[in-house]
Amino acid sequence: MTITAPATTANASAHPPFQWAASTRPSGAARPAAPAPLRRVPTWWRDASGAAMWALLLFVSALWVKGGGLQDVGTVAGFLTSFGRLTGLIASALLLVQVFLMARVPWFERAWGQDELARTHRLVGFTSFNLMLAHVVLITLGYAAASPQGLWGTIVDFTLNYPGMLLAIAGTLALIMVVVTSVKKARAKLRYESWHLIHLYGYLGAGLALPHQLWTGADFLSSRLATVCWWSAYAACLAAVLIWRVAVPFVRTRRSALHVVGVRAETPDVTTVTLRGRGLNRLGAQAGQFFNWRFQDGPGWTRANPYSLSAAPTDDTLRITVKHLGDGSARLADLAVGTKAVIEGPYGRLHPGTRTRTKVALLGAGIGITPMRALLEALPQGSDDVSVIHRVSTRDDLVLGDELDALARERGARYVVVEGRRIPGRETWLPAQAAHLSDVDALRQFVPDIAERDVYICGAPAWMDAAKAAALGAGVPAAAIHVEYFTY
Structure with missing residues (x-):
């Protein structure tokens, strides 16, 4: 291994292609101004939000019991119908939870x-969908068992004579389409833009199911309490979507007036875009976070794509560095200066506010190094508080390498370049040149006090899994490991 510091070079092993390029602040250099105070994320928010979901499910079950759910199980028809009601209630509650989770409510997102x-x-x-199917089957069989019309007669009667059933069937078909395209194998065959468009039909499915539930659902109408609670739950979900997915992005976009002021090719397939706006500090963005971006550059601009900040945000600038992985990202190379941007965000937990310790290790692979570069710039640090490990296949993939090296020297951090093709047949974060080392041993060799640091990781999913496993194996607590998976 070759260890390169500002003025020294020493050979430490017989594997020279495996490099550790460590940058330190030059002697006598002035310490840069301290970044703005960190906006910490209260840890109790996670527990409170998880408890709220379970409380909702328990409350729904209690409404079922209060409505006579346990009293109707004495016969086959009663058993099937009663538990069909319960599965429908829980499926409906989980459908609301599902919508609420993706409503971008800031407290949950943070x-x-x-x-x-x-x-x-x-x-x-998937759980809600399976329970919904169970609800349909159990209710149908239960009503058929108590009806002289039989199974098919009951199905026809449901479809033609029960209010809201045709809408519910249409909603179910929309949800089936969303679920089928969410299966991993199907998802892998779809472009992100196509998958995202299909996924929006989930809102349509939830909306079409609402009349059936509120017009004919016995547990929705059994008491004033049940009716008020269900209407309130649906209203809260609708308000969350309209506020945080529509109104807030619209206001922030109008107020910030973001537009492109610079486009730079880092490599043939990586582009950096710099944008300028006004009052960007009001967005509350932190280094390492991402926005959903829509650039108004022509047909297809309405499709949003998530890109991380590659530099710490300022009062009037934001910057992203993007690898060309699809139509949306490739077109960034052709953006014209002055192009306006529509934003949603900021989102994500790869930011200084999630740090739990003084010392930090930043691990980035490929284009995943971009949020690490922003974090390096923004993290308050003393000498040797931050170590950066930059994993690349070749030197041609060293995106933002010069900036990282300069920042590391300025801020007194260590910058480590781990170069080489991956080890065939081994799930690892290391290159083939390091096949003689275990993942944990290599991490400890690079950062001897890794167990005392917070670890931020970003890159391809399999690489992140391997790096996270190495950090856990090296003694880093799970609560001190921060990852961001950019997959759909």
């Missing part, structure tokens, strides 16, 4: 982060 909310949204969505 507590969990968009990627964790998205994973929970997906789990809740």
Whole structure:
């Protein structure tokens, strides 16, 4: 291994292609001005929001019991119908939770982060869908068992004579389309833009199911309390979506007046875009966070894409550095100066406010180094408080390398470049040149006091999983590891 410091070079092993380029602040250099005070995220927000979801499910179950749910299970028809009601109630509650999770409510987003909310949204969505199917089957069988019309006669009767059933069927079909395209294999075959458009039909499905539930659902109409609670829950979800997905982005976009002032090619497939606006400090953005961006540059501009800040935000500028991975990101290279931007955000937990310790390690692979560069610029730090590990396949992939090196020297941080192709057949964050090391040993070699640091990780999902496992194996508590998965 070759260790390169500002004025020294020493050989430490027989594997020279595996490099650690460590930058330190030059002797006598002035310490830069301290960044703005950190906006900490209260840890109790996570517990409170999780407890609120379970409280909702318990309350819904209590309404079912109060409405006679346990008294109707003495016969086959009663058993099927009663538990069909319960599965429908819980499915409806989870559908509301699912919508609320992605409503961009700031308290939930700051507590969990968009990627964790998205994973929970997906789990809740599949659970809600399965319970909805169980509700349809159980209710139909229960009514058929008590009716002389039989199964098919009951289905026809439901469809033609029950208020809101045709709308509910249409809503169910919309939800089926969303669920099918959310399965991993189907999702992998869709472009992000196509998947996102289809996914919006989930709102339509939830809306079409509402009349059926509120017009004919026994547990929705069993008491004034139940009616008020369900109407309030639906109203709260609708208000959250309209406020945080529509009104707030519209106001922030109008107020900030963001427009492109610079476009720079970092590599043939990586572009940096600098934007200027007014009063950007009111956005509350922190280094390492991301926005959903829409650039008004022609057809297709209404589709949003998430891009991280690659520099600490200022009162009048934001900057992103993006790899060309699809149509939306590739067109950034052709943006004209003056192009206006529509924003949603800021989002994400890769920011200084989630730090729990004084010392920090920043691990970035490929384009995942961009939020780490912003964090390096913004984190309050003393000498050796921050170490940056930059994983690349080749030197041609060293995006923002010069900026990272200069910032590390200025701020007294260490900057480590880990270069080389990945090890075939091994799930690891290391290159092939380091195959003689375990993931944990290599991490400890780079950052000997890693167990005493917060660790921020961003890159491809498999690489992040390996880096997170190495950090855990090196003794870093799970609460001190911060990751952001940019997958859909």
